[in-house]
Amino acid sequence: MAIIEQPAPVGAPALPAAPTPTRTYGALRRPVATTGWKSWVFTVDHKKLGIMYGVVAMFFFIVGGIEALLIRLQLAAPNGKVLSADVYNQMFTMHATTMVFLFVMPMAAAFANYFIPLQIGARDVAFPRINAFGFWTLVGGGIIVNLSWFLGGAADGGWFMYAPNSGPVFSPSHGVDFWALGLQITGIASLTGAINLIVTVLNMRAPGMSLMKMPVFTWLQLVVQFLLLFAIPVITVALFLLSFQRNFGATFFDVSAGADPLLWQHLFWIFGHPEVYVLILPSFGIISEVLPVFSKKPLFGYPFVVFSGAAIGFVGWGVWAHHMFASGLGPVSVAVFSIATMAIAIPTGVKIVNWTMTLWGGKLRFTAAMHFAVGLIVLFTIGGLSGVTHSVAPSDTQQTDTYYIVAHFHYVLFGGAIFGLFAGFYYWWPKMFGKQLNERLGKANFWFMVIGMNLTFGPMHMIGLQGQPRRMYVWTEARAGEGFFNIAFWNMVASIGAFILAFGVLLFLINVFKTTRSKEVAPLDPWDARTLEWMTTSPPKEHNFDAIPTVHHLDEFFHRKYEQDPNTHEMKQVATAEDILREQEANADKHIHMPSPSYWPIVLAGGLPVIALGIIYSIPVAIVGAAIVVLALFGWSLEPSTAPDSDFDPPASGDGTKELAPLG
Amino acid sequence: MPTSVRRFVAGAAGLSAVALLAGCAKNAPQDTWQPKGPNAQKIDDLQKPVFAIAGIVGLIVFAAVAYAVFRFKDRGQPIPEQTHGKPVLEIGMTILPALLLAGIGVFTFRTIFDLAKTDDTEMVINVTGQQWWWEYDYPVQTDYGITNPIITSGQLVIPTGTKVLLRETSRDVIHSYWIPALNGKRDAVPGRVHYLRLEADKPGIYAGQCTEFCGLSHAVMRMEAVALDKADFAAWVKGQLELADSPAEGTLAKEGESVFLNQCVRCHQVNGLKKADGSPAIAAPEENVWSGAAPNLTHLMTRNTFAGASWDLLTKECRKDVWEAPGGEFGKKYLAGVTEECLNQTDLRRWLRNAPAMKPMYADPTKLGPTDGKYRGMPNLGLSEDDIDKLVAYLATLK
Amino acid sequence: MFTNGSKYFIGVTGFSAVVLVIYVVLVDGAVGGAVALASIMLAVGLLAGLALFNRDGDVEVGDAAAPANAVPVGSSLWPLVTTLGIVAMGVGLITHEIVFLLGLTALVAGFVEWVIQGWSESASSDRRFNNAARGRLIHPLEFPVIATVGAGVIVVSFSRIMLAISKTTGAVLFTIVGALVLAGGVFFAVRPNLKKSVAVGLCVIGAVGVVAGGIAGASVGKRDQLVEANEEDHFAHKECGEEKSKYFDFNSEAKVSMRSNPMATIEFVDGKLQARELGLKKLTDRITVQKSNNISVIFRNKTEGEYRLTLFYGEKEVQEGVVEELHNCTQMIESGEEQLLTFRIDRPSIASEKPYKFYVPGVEDQSIEVVVP
Amino acid sequence: MADTAVHHAEHGHHTSTGLSNNKLGMWLFLGSECLLFGGLISTYMIYRGRVGEGPRPGNVFDIPFTSVSSFVLLMSSLTMVLAVAAAQKRDDRGTTLWLTVTGLLGATFVGGQMYEFTAMYNEGLGYTTSLFGSAFYTLTGFHGVHVTVGIIMLFSLVAIIKRSNVPGDKAEVVELVGLYWHFVDIVWIIIFTLVYLIPA
Structure with a gap:
């Protein structure tokens, strides 16, 4: 299947021999490769980009995981000697940065990219080239953030990089510069991705798919993209201020010039709190797909889940200062934000009720994906409830910046976000690769992860409540308390748990490796699924659907397969996935024009890290980078999104779309 | 069913650990649950009930999940009815936690202002x-x-x-x-x-x-x-x-x-x-x-x-x-x-x-x-x- | 198409460019090496251009129907621009750096354009295809440069003119220019049959006017007031005595804008100075502040007339034997106003023979002692 | 336009909302930009009075001049509207004319800003002089960069329309640039009011 399907030449007259663009432009002609590395590097196909997002995110997951293991090694015993104070501070900063910005967000973006167009019955995203640009930008940002390890040390201020500790005096290495500029670049990726996906969801739904017939995953991703759209510019401002201070001598956080360090905290958390929902909502979406499928029941209270998702999106903007209860905001602000924070527990609680009720009365099949989904409900509940304990501001002043907080957000982000992503891996793997991950290994993977995770983060509740602050490169026996179950004991348990957890993740990688090598092909509809992405081949064709389906129901695919017997009221299967696919292929649309691959996204994305390096080391290099960016922008806007016919080899005579300066 | 029992145990481990074992380490010098002055005491009086409530809510959720997992496992039962929810239940489950939190909120409010006083020092x-x-x-x-x-x-x-x-x-x-x-x-x-x-x-x-x-x-x-x-x-x-x-x-x-x-x-x-x-x-x-x-x-x-x-x-x-x-x-x-x-x-x-x-x-x-x-x-x-x-x-x- | 020869040279050019960039980044301030590498890059680039231009003997080039060279070649502006560039660089070497840079830019631009035009003209026998091919390669370069240069010329010229003339004239001139642009637009819009040459002529006159004005403005230099301001550094010195500083107190905004909590409030009530320290209930005439720390106090003037609060905090030897008293102060503020004073005292009280104190210039016997432990 | 991914028979003009992808995308982008300027404006508002030893806002602002230059920028919104109207009438000459005029007015505004910055610098307000200076230059500089990008877009659009005879929905591209331009103008109104007119 070629990327560009040429319309069949119907009685075309013989044209005079035209000069061939292949020869004229040589290496500069538009890429049209459909196989080999070029087909990946220059692709604009949302599915290939989704897979590449996933691979990059997985890589950074391993990097972040190794950082975490080193941290736990250092803290296993008092006065740890594995890492120096300096390296330890870099380690926890980069662990958080990597996990948040380079693993969970890109992995959620991987699923969004791959499945949103499929779930809404579209052939691609709204702006395919912007999509490719977003991916390569993320790669560039990730490289810049991590490059600092090799160029004089990474950022060492903690992931929220409080001013003035992040200023040029208190963090003299280039680490924070790399960090700020790298995140600025990944921010561009998130912002363009958000615009792209919002337009895709709002504009490109299949006929009949009203917003309230959209799959929950797409819905919650839509909320996430709106959060990103409005949160990213705030952190952009904060990072600009920080960079200008560090690189151009501005004084935004320099207290001796009269600056207020709390400005950074406000800007950071106005971004940072919505960011928390950016991390968790995609996983909520995934398990809201997985639970109904394996319960053979629709999601309980679909509108409630959707509206509570939107409510979280809104209220999430009004609670940022609960990260600052100890910062000295004054009692009125503290009280207001404390109450607002409690309010946000309500829509979150609604979701847990709905998931539990989805299970209730179902026909539950415990596949690996289902294991992770149920695991998420339980673990997230623990994280959510410990969250309620520190929405109570006075109580938070005892807990904040201790290990209790570390325990809380790992239950939410590991037990919540990451378990959701793993549920997604097991659930969607057959769709993405046409092969099924091994279920037995998958369940082993789950049990090791769930036990490891509880052993690692469970004890952190104790450690924190007994007063061990976070971000400490050593702890001392003098303050560990007496008795057997003292802080020393729990620290050791947590470190052992971390390795069990890591082994669980390793099992997943082994599973992936084994599955890739095996020749066994997955069935077309292995889970008896409910949504549109399963209505095409596995993996899907380049153009996703031969015929764009018309949607009549929520869970359209399920309702095409099953009908209720009017007499017995029992659900009866009336068609198989194969039947439905065959019917679609028989009524295939003619003349499908897919967007062509392009050089410009990767060139444009490549200019940004050059600018970043230039700002850090030498301004002329930044100018070179800026020139690349400008050149690529213009090359991009002068290039039609679908290649003109003369770009084909041999040149074609179709009616390709040649338009002026398309943005996407 | 051993799987579900194990799941329940594993899942509940974190929270029950908080509830049961926090007291196990005696005399950790920085223990947040052993107030030695009126200000810390105020916080403690507020947070202990909150922990208790959170623990109870957690246990209810775990019990419900465990029950569903055990009771509704696929044993060849027919495909369930495709119901989309019960609004009354859901509204109820929205209002209930809201009331609970409102109650906590009142006490929180009072303690915040008590602890912020500077005119009686x-x-x-x-x-x-x-x-x-x-x-x-x-x-x-x-x-x-x-x-x-x-x-x-x-x-x-x-x-x-x-x-x-x-x-x-x-x-x-x-x-x-x-x-x-x-x-x-x-x-x-x-x-x-x-x-x-x-x-x-x-x-x-x-x-x-x-x-x-x-x-x-x-x-x-x-x-x-x-x-x-x-x-x-x-x-x-x-x-x-x-x-x-x-x-x-x-x-x-x-x-x-x-x-x-x-x-x-x-x-x-x-x-x-x-x-x-x-x-x-x-x-x-x-x-x-x-x-x-x-x-x-x-x-x-x-x-x-x-x-x-x-x-x-x-x-x-x-x-x-x-x-x-x-x-x-x-x-x-x-x-x-x-x-x-x-x-x-x-x-x-x-x-x-x-x-x-x-x-x-x-x-x-x-x-x-x-x-x-x-x-x-x-x-x-x-x-x-x-x-x-x-x-x-x-x-x-x-x- | 690029032949093997030109590919080779393009590759070497690119490579040497990369080497140059890396060299410049890694080796600080090594001009000689950079110049050498740049020369290599330019030389190889030139060869690449020649190879491209001459299609270095690739017999397969072009379509068989019409040999590439058979296409009649139009006139070209680029050789002229390139030559001008070389001349300007020569002149620039003797006169001014900017001329040299302009020449260099013209040289590079002319050269690139020349090569691409030459290349495209021999791409095929089809004129339109050749044009499109040229556009495809050069437009992404050309458009942003044209647009930036266009905007840049106006911006720079304009700001130079404005800097040379007085404030009032500036505002008037600015209004006139805006109105002229608008009027020009309207004029062209309502006269759709206007000859192209007239339109172009008018635009050229406008452009030349702006540029000439800019050059004139730049050579005249800044207006006198600005020069004076620059030299005197109007706002950079405080005068903490009784007098009212001409610039520093001018137009002072007396409101407290800092939200951070001040350490103390100092009030000047009916000729008496009194302090209230944060957290202590009693009024006091002695406040304690930390050493080497930015401390803020609020000064409230509740006495008729304009006063300022001045802090004396020791002496410092500025040169051998020359001792200067250290002062910090608010601006003159009117009755009923308040202002924040932020200061930092580096030496403890015991280091000074005279006690540190707040006082109001012009008012005797009223002071608040400042103790630094 | 870019949504050629949509079924070709519909020629990429049908969308679920009826709004074209590009236009919706531009609206979203501008929504995001609001927060960017929101952050910068907040920073300025917090730091406007923190002048340290340097000049205060009242010392350096030249309000009559800035009013005139704001007016020039506003006029450019008007000419932008004319350009969009001409583009919708498929009047290439009118489009390029009004786009050029818009760009020239914009360039005049940026020229004014450059003058203003130089004058302020000479009066003692450097970028690193005080928090007020840092915040002021950052805010207005960001806006100036936005206007400059807009001017480059306008001038390039003129060149594209003149040089490349490409069929397609030119009117929409002009409209997109127009949306951006109006946004930049509106932001300036807010900045002008908050920064210059309301005393610290």
Whole structure:
């Protein structure tokens, strides 16, 4: 299947021999490769980009995981000697940065990219080239953030990089510069991705798919993209201020010039709190797909889940200062934000009720994906409830910046976000690769992860409540308390748990490796699924659907397969996935024009890290980078999104779309 | 069904662990659940019920999930009816937690404002954070016999049963002052003054630690609050107001004084110390240290700790003796200070030999470009063993 | 199409460019090496251009129907621009750096354009295809440069003119220019049959006017007031005495804008100075502040007339034997106003023979002692 | 336009909302930009009075001049509207004319800003002089960069329309640039009011 399907030449007259663009432009002609590395590097196909997002995110997951293991090694015993104070501070900063910005967000973006167009019955995203640009930008940002390890040390201020500790005096290495500029670049990726996906969801739904017939995953991703759209510019401002201070001598956080360090905290958390929902909502979406499928029941209270998702999106903007209860905001602000924070527990609680009720009365099949989904409900509940304990501001002043907080957000982000992503891996793997991950290994993977995770983060509740602050490169026996179950004991348990957890993740990688090598092909509809992405081949064709389906129901695919017997009221299967696919292929649309691959996204994305390096080391290099960016922008806007016919080899005579300066 | 049972157990582990095992470690000095003063008590009264409620809600959820998992496993039952929800149930499940939280909110509200009161306090102390130690200075308050400002570091000394108001600020980055047994934490933000109420019911030492990440040695930026009953506190104040005496001529300590004048006085002030010409020796930390101050050592031996409360000046046994002294005797033992036989020579000498090796600090002279050559912390002074002997002898006289 | 020869040279050019960039980044201030590498790059680039231009003997080039060279070649502006560039660089070497840079830019631009035009003209026998091919390669370069240069010329010229003339004239001139642009637009819009040459002529006159004005403005230099301001540094010195500083107190905004909590409030009530320290209930005439720390106090003037609060905090030896008193102060503020004073005292009180104090210049016997432990 | 991914038979003009992808995308982008300027404006509002030893806002602002230059920028919104109208009438000459005029007015505004910055610098307000200086230059500089990008877009659009005879929905591209331009103008109104007109 070629990327560009040429319309069949119907009685075309013989044209005079035209000069061939292949020869004229040589290496500069538009890429049209459909196989080999070029087909990946220059692709604009949302599915290939989704897979590449996933691979990059997985890589950074391993990097972040190794950082975490080193941290736990250092803290296993008092006065740890594995890492120096300096390296330890870099380690926890980069662990958080990597996990948040380079693993969970890109992995959620991987699923969004791959499945949103499929779930809404579209052939691609709204702006395919912007999509490719977003991916390569993320790669560039990730490289810049991590490059600092090799160029004089990474950022060492903690992931929220409080001013003035992040200023040029208190963090003299280039680490924070790399960090700020790298995140600025990944921010561009998130912002363009958000615009792209919002337009895709709002504009490109299949006929009949009203917003309230959209799959929950797409819905919650839509909320996430709106959060990103409005949160990213705030952190952009904060990072600009920080960079200008560090690189151009501005004084935004320099207290001796009269600056207020709390400005950074406000800007950071106005971004940072919505960011928390950016991390968790995609996983909520995934398990809201997985639970109904394996319960053979629709999601309980679909509108409630959707509206509570939107409510979280809104209220999430009004609670940022609960990260600052100890910062000295004054009692009125503290009280207001404390109450607002409690309010946000309500829509979150609604979701847990709905998931539990989805299970209730179902026909539950415990596949690996289902294991992770149920695991998420339980673990997230623990994280959510410990969250309620520190929405109570006075109580938070005892807990904040201790290990209790570390325990809380790992239950939410590991037990919540990451378990959701793993549920997604097991659930969607057959769709993405046409092969099924091994279920037995998958369940082993789950049990090791769930036990490891509880052993690692469970004890952190104790450690924190007994007063061990976070971000400490050593702890001392003098303050560990007496008795057997003292802080020393729990620290050791947590470190052992971390390795069990890591082994669980390793099992997943082994599973992936084994599955890739095996020749066994997955069935077309292995889970008896409910949504549109399963209505095409596995993996899907380049153009996703031969015929764009018309949607009549929520869970359209399920309702095409099953009908209720009017007499017995029992659900009866009336068609198989194969039947439905065959019917679609028989009524295939003619003349499908897919967007062509392009050089410009990767060139444009490549200019940004050059600018970043230039700002850090030498301004002329930044100018070179800026020139690349400008050149690529213009090359991009002068290039039609679908290649003109003369770009084909041999040149074609179709009616390709040649338009002026398309943005996407 | 063993799987579901195991799942339930594993899932509930975290929360039940919180509920059951928190009490298992006895006497963790920074335990947040053992209040020793009215402010921390208020927090505790608020948080314990919240923990209980959270625990109960959690157990209900786990039970429901476990039941569903066990009861509705696929045993070949027919495909269930495709119901999309029960609005009444859902509205109910929205209102119920809302009411619960509203209840918690009322009590939270009250406690927030109680803890923020500043108009009923009886004493103020300035607390200044600096990388990586705390400085305390007591403004003139004649009611407590403080006729001249007192300055000390590492250990905050307060009278029992007195509502003390800390005025926190910082000289460099954000730190956070936290004595869990007495109150929650409050950030010390440079350029701002924040308040924190402290009050201890009984005499004793209460441990704490900096809880806002403040750079390299954040992990060893510790502090202690010492509560003395009112009479002992008055005695302490009296002692602190005195100037340091010069050691007798010809003693080792006298030689130590001249080492101190050569080296230490560049940063460390000893009130009453005089140069050879008889003029007062004034430390100039602002010329050598980025943040502009170094601990005042006038009454070093009245404090039990040094280097930002990171190490003890008392040997292990003596420390235990003081920390575990019963309420009535504690004051006397604390006021005795560090006697010669109790002095922890090992750590003190190690510190004088090479401070940055003991506590990481930005003290490498080759890497001080961004700070105009000023240190952040104490550099390695390269003292000879001889000088160290003399210095220890001198420091031991600073009572 | 690129032949093997030109590919080779393009590759070497690119490579040497990369080497140059890396060299410049890694080796600080090594001009000689950079110049050498740049020369290599230019030389190889030139060869690449020649190879491209001459299609270095690739017999397969072009379509068989019409040999590449058979296409009639139009006139070209680029050789001229390139030559001008070389001349300007020569002149620039003697006169001014900017001329040299302009020449260099013209040289590079002319050269690139020349090569691409030459290349495209021999791409095929089809004129339109050749044009499209040229556009495809050069437009992404050309458009942003044209647009930036266009905007840049106006911006720079304009700001130079404005800097040279007085404030009032500036505002008037600015209005006139805006109106002229608008009027020009309207004029062209309502006269759709206007001859192209007239339109172009008018635009050229406008452009030349702006540029000429800019050059004139730049050579005249800044207006006198600005020069004076620059030299005197109007706002950078405080005068803490009784007098009212001409610039520093001018237009002072007396409101407290800092939200951070001040350490104390100092009030000047009916000729008496009193302080209230944060957390202490009593009024006091002695406040304690930390050493080497930024401290803020609020000064409230509750006495008729304009006053300022001045802090004396010791003496400092500025040179051998020259001792200067250290002062810090608020601006003159009117009765009923308040202002924040932020200061930092580095030496403890015991280091000074005279006690540190707050006082109000012009008012005797009223002061608040400041103690620094 | 870019949504050629949509079924070709519909020629990429049918969308679920009826709004074209590009236009919706531009609206979203501008929504995001609001927060960017929101952050910068907040920073300025917090720091406007923190002048340290340097000049205060009242010392350096030249309000009559800035009013005129604001007016020039506003006029450019008007000419932008004319350009969009001409583009919708498929009147290439009118489009390029009004786009050029818009760009020229914009360039005049930026020229004015450059003058203003130079004058302020000479009067003692450098970028690093005080928090007020840092925040002021950052805020207005960001806006100036936005206007400059807009001018480059306008001028390039003129060149594209003139040079490349490409069929397609030119009117929409002009409209997109127009949306951006109006946004930049509106932001300036807010900045002008908050920064210049309301005293610190």
